[in-house]
Amino acid sequence: MSTSSTLNPRRATSEEVAKTIKRGGANWKPIAFQALLLILLSVSLLILIVLLADILVSAWPTFRDRGLSFITDGLSLNPETAGVWTAIVGSVIIAVVVAVLAFPVGIGAAIYLEEYAPNNSITRFVDTTVRNLAGVPSIVYGLLGLALFVPLVNIIGFGGATSGKNVVAAGITMAALVLPIVIITSAEAIRAVPNAIREAGYGVGATKWEVVKNHVMPVALPGVLTGTVLTLARAFGETAPLLVIGVATGFFAPAGDASFYDTLTGPYTALPVVVFSWTRQTQAEFAETLAPAAIVVLLVVLFILNGLAIWMRNRSDRKW
Amino acid sequence: MTDRIETHLGTTEEGQMAQEQANTSTTASDVAATSAEDSDAVRTSGGDPDDLNPVIIELENVNVYYDDFHAVSDVSLPIREREITAFIGPSGCGKSTVLRCLNRMNDLIESARVEGGVNYHGVDLYGPNIDPVEVRRRIGMVFQKPNPFPKSIYDNVAFGPKIAGYKGNMDDLVEQSLDRAALWDEVKDKLDESAYALSGGQQQRLCIARAIATSPDVVLMDEPASALDPIATLRIEELMYELKAEYTIIIVTHNMQQAGRVSDRTAFFSVDIQDDGERTGRLVEFSETATLFTTPEKQETEDYITGRFG
Numbered sequence: 001m002s003t004s005s006t007l008n009p010r011r012a013t014s015e016e017v018a019k020t021i022k023r024g025g026a027n028w029k030p031i032a033f034q035a036l037l038l039i040l041l042s043v044s045l046l047i048l049i050v051l052l053a054d055i056l057v058s059a060w061p062t063f064r065d066r067g068l069s070f071i072t073d074g075l076s077l078n079p080e081t082a083g084v085w086t087a088i089v090g091s092v093i094i095a096v097v098v099a100v101l102a103f104p105v106g107i108g109a110a111i112y113l114e115e116y117a118p119n120n121s122i123t124r125f126v127d128t129t130v131r132n133l134a135g136v137p138s139i140v141y142g143l144l145g146l147a148l149f150v151p152l153v154n155i156i157g158f159g160g161a162t163s164g165k166n167v168v169a170a171g172i173t174m175a176a177l178v179l180p181i182v183i184i185t186s187a188e189a190i191r192a193v194p195n196a197i198r199e200a201g202y203g204v205g206a207t208k209w210e211v212v213k214n215h216v217m218p219v220a221l222p223g224v225l226t227g228t229v230l231t232l233a234r235a236f237g238e239t240a241p242l243l244v245i246g247v248a249t250g251f252f253a254p255a256g257d258a259s260f261y262d263t264l265t266g267p268y269t270a271l272p273v274v275v276f277s278w279t280r281q282t283q284a285e286f287a288e289t290l291a292p293a294a295i296v297v298l299l300v301v302l303f304i305l306n307g308l309a310i311w312m313r314n315r316s317d318r319k320w
Numbered sequence: 321m322t323d324r325i326e327t328h329l330g331t332t333e334e335g336q337m338a339q340e341q342a343n344t345s346t347t348a349s350d351v352a353a354t355s356a357e358d359s360d361a362v363r364t365s366g367g368d369p370d371d372l373n374p375v376i377i378e379l380e381n382v383n384v385y386y387d388d389f390h391a392v393s394d395v396s397l398p399i400r401e402r403e404i405t406a407f408i409g410p411s412g413c414g415k416s417t418v419l420r421c422l423n424r425m426n427d428l429i430e431s432a433r434v435e436g437g438v439n440y441h442g443v444d445l446y447g448p449n450i451d452p453v454e455v456r457r458r459i460g461m462v463f464q465k466p467n468p469f470p471k472s473i474y475d476n477v478a479f480g481p482k483i484a485g486y487k488g489n490m491d492d493l494v495e496q497s498l499d500r501a502a503l504w505d506e507v508k509d510k511l512d513e514s515a516y517a518l519s520g521g522q523q524q525r526l527c528i529a530r531a532i533a534t535s536p537d538v539v540l541m542d543e544p545a546s547a548l549d550p551i552a553t554l555r556i557e558e559l560m561y562e563l564k565a566e567y568t569i570i571i572v573t574h575n576m577q578q579a580g581r582v583s584d585r586t587a588f589f590s591v592d593i594q595d596d597g598e599r600t601g602r603l604v605e606f607s608e609t610a611t612l613f614t615t616p617e618k619q620e621t622e623d624y625i626t627g628r629f630g
Contacts, residue, residue: 119430196467200527202428204480204534205457214479215469 058292079285087274097171106182134180142244145173160265165246167268178231185227229309239272373400380437406579409589414601423459424452460531466523468515480534501529521552
């Protein structure tokens with residue numbers, strides 16, 4: 001206070017202060033910038049809304065005329081009776097294989113990378129490689145599946161009538177596809193656990209395993225779960241790898257009373273593949289109303305999965 | 321800001337201060353009785369005079385490196401049983417680093433390397449076949465920021481004994497530990513609630529309860545009150561004073577008044593800045609707290625405690 005009064009020998013009058021701090025007229029630049037951002041947001045939203053509305057309008061006749069039978073009917077060449085049940089079954093089996101294979105392997109790898117691996121150039125190399133793998137186009141994983149997993153499935157006895165080009169090989173390929181993403185999201189969730197919690201654990205005489213099991217993983221779990229369930233959604237939506245490893249884009253009779261082994265090793269299809277295949281059918285109904293209806297089913301499944309991810313995250317967050 | 325807090329602390333604590341001064345003066349007279357013993361005698365672990373508590377941890381020429389960086393140079397000092405030993409000094413002087421050597425907490429930093437001897441009951445903690453996990457059960461730790469586990473109050477205290485294979489009645493042990501940490505009355509009706517629902521001061525006392533639940537010999541406290549308000553700080557200090565009857569406490573603190581209030585002995589650390597800008601901490605002086613604060617041997621210590629540091 002005293003220093004400022006010595007620097008400014010004369011005290012400013014209130015008019016002078018008012019002149020400097022009051023604004024003369026509106027400043028248009030920030031308002032214009034804000035408006036621009038709002039327009040950009042609206043454009044992206046508009047595209048989404050138009051897309052959704054178009055699909056819903058096209059799909060509406062199918063659901064109106066067929067009701068639930070569109071869901072419960074199997075594939076057929078007749079647009080009157082064609083449904084998506086076979087595709088839902090195929091997609092669900094693929095998702096289960098992904099969950100069984102990619103989740104434990106990916107989460108385990110993430111725990112090792114974050115908690116155990118020494119901080120050296122090899123670890124950093126592995127880390128970078130995993131990140132790069134997450135960016136590899138999915139068609140490349142399809143080729144990997146064809147070259148590696150289809151023969152592998154044959155060797156372990158799940159070849160069946162399709163000589164390995166079946167839902168098991170598809171599941172393994174999808175697992176390989178999402179594995180890097182599972183590792184990255186899990187590793188990030190684990191890294192976000194405050195070090196203070198680890199120190200507290202070590203401080204009372206816990207071993208590394210006890211600290212990881214009792215303190216790090218429970219805290220990281222919401223993030224890990226969210227990430228893994230979202231990768232499941234990715235596996236549901238992927239089309240290209242399945243086309244490469246011989247998904248049945250044609251039509252086959254619904255499994256009916258075939259044995260579980262035959263279902264698992266027989267020809268299969270998946271939701272996005274059905275959409276793809278229907279858009280290329282010669283009968284107009286397939287492309288005009290059935291494909292949009294299948295898209296709606298796929299979107300509903302994805303929304304459910306995303307909702308599940310959010311619900312699981314909130315549920316495990318709420319605990320403390 | 322700091323000034324205001326300390327003034328406030330001074331006024332709220334007058335009763336406490338008077339009481340502690342009384343205590344200090346008794347210890348001071350004890351010192352007078354043993355002042356014939358020179359500082360070399362204090363440093364030997366064997367042949368203690370009867371009125372000096374036995375040495376529980378002896379640091380011998382401890383050097384700490386992070387990769388090539390020499391963080392702490394040549395620290396030697398004895399820690400005596402059932403006393404409060406304070407480490408004071410400016411930022412970066414290595415006092416926390418030295419504290420973390422005492423329960424192998426530095427192991428968690430990959431680049432850290434400790435040379436020299438840290439003898440606990442005569443056993444070198446950095447010797448062969450030492451299990452750091454077992455060391456940390458015997459030498460507990462309370463950290464700068466209260467860091468309860470994101471679990472219930474009960475589970476926070478019970479975790480340490482549980483993993484150590486405690487066979488007795490866990491409920492009793494939890495009650496006992498919380499009681500000793502002067503927290504039982506405040507939390508006895510909400511043991512199942514999250515530890516995060518407690519205030520900062522309560523969380524820190526919970527961390528102390530957690531540290532003593534494994535029945536350690538020694539409790540290391542790394543600036544335990546630096547994140548707390550003056551009243552919570554006072555409670556922690558009172559608690560340390562009570563715990564001294566059963567445990568050996570080593571406390572790192574930035575607050576010289578705090579060191580003066582609670583500790584029996586004080587080690588003053590300082591930092592040497594080399595030509596290449598590397599900062600290496602070293603022990604300047606170690607003696608009875610009363611002596612260090614009234615008649616320090618070294619000019620450097622006097623400059624620091626009178627606020628003329630630098």
